[in-house]
Amino acid sequence: MIPIEYYLIISAFMFVCGVVGVLTRRNAIIVFMSIELMLNSANLTLVTFSSYLGNIYGQLFVFFVMAVAAAEAAVGLAIIIAIFRNKVTMNLDEINILKW
Amino acid sequence: MLEISLFAFFGVIACVTAVMVITRRNPIISALFLVLNFAALAGLYLLLYAQFIAVVQIIVYAGAIMVLFLFVIMLLKPEADKNFFEENPKIKVASLIIGIIVFVQIGITVWNGMTKNPVMQEVNKAMEIGTVEAIGKELYTNYLLPFEAIGFVLLASTIGALILAKKKLD
Structure with missing residues (x-):
């Protein structure tokens, strides 16, 4: 019998790793992977509560989150490729054309 | 006893690989650690009796999305980041x-x-709701409209990705 806190702490740790990755890394692909990390930690929390409370809707929501994450990955990577064609860089500090 | 040792195994792998993903300088190594992280998460889902989600996690995340990532890293110039505190x-x-x-x-x-x-x-109830049968039943009855909508979202994102990745925008 594993207490529910353990799952939630693992999820929190993965989320924080994602946050730190987004804030510190400047490579666009790694920032994108950190976002996937955060999405997955949220999924772990949803599945944990779904399983412990005996409610199926958490797992259904995880299914939808996964579908949206797939769509997001496809579009985001296409944007990264389009930027790379124009500027030949993946460094986010050099992609500052929208900065005012 | 088996349960807690499996939990410790998958939990430690998930935490360590999460740290590895954000500290490695080479994006390919980060991506491979991310695959390991997703696999460990699938193990945790199985420990939570969520069989369907565990299988989908392996197929969609570790399979489809990470292959997409690796292909994009391969297409672009693999430039290593600077050292973490440099x-x-x-x-x-x-x-x-x-x-x-x-x-x-x-x-x-x-x-x-x-x-x-x-x-x-409640282990019995958790086992009941995590099966493919239970989730499929719910998806095709009460959640039919969101299910169709998510199909439309995927179609739209496919077309969007194709247009964005085209050589010339005209």
Whole structure:
């Protein structure tokens, strides 16, 4: 019998790793992977509560989150490729054309 | 006993690989650690009796999405990042502090909430709801409209990705 806190702490740790990755890394692909990390930690929390409370809707929501994450990955990577064609860089500090 | 040792195994792998993903300089190594992280998460889902989600996690995340990532890394010039504290050390220290604060906040909330109202797992019920059968039933009855809508979202994102990745926008 594993207490529910353990799952939630693992999820929190993965989320924080994602946050730190987004804030510190400047490579666009790694920032994108950190976002996937955060999405997955949220999924772990949803599945944990779904399983412990005996409610199926958490797992259904995880299914939808996964579908949206797939769509997001496809579009985001296409944007990264389009930027790379124009500027030949993946460094986010050099992609500052929208900065005012 | 088996349950807790499996949990420790998958949990440690998930945490260590999460740290590895954000600290490695080469994006390909980060991506491979991310695959390992997703596999460990699938193991945790199985421990939570969520069979369907575990299988979908392996197929969609570790399979489809990570292959997409690796292909994009392969197409672009693989430039290694600088060392972790080499450039902008101030920003990095600040973001580490922010990360620690967020972690402590979530930890305090979880600890307070769960020690006051402990949640006990009903294993039989958890086993029942995690199966492919139960989730499929729910998806094709009560959640039919969102299910169709998510199909439309996927179609739209496919077309969007194709248009964005085209050589010339005209």
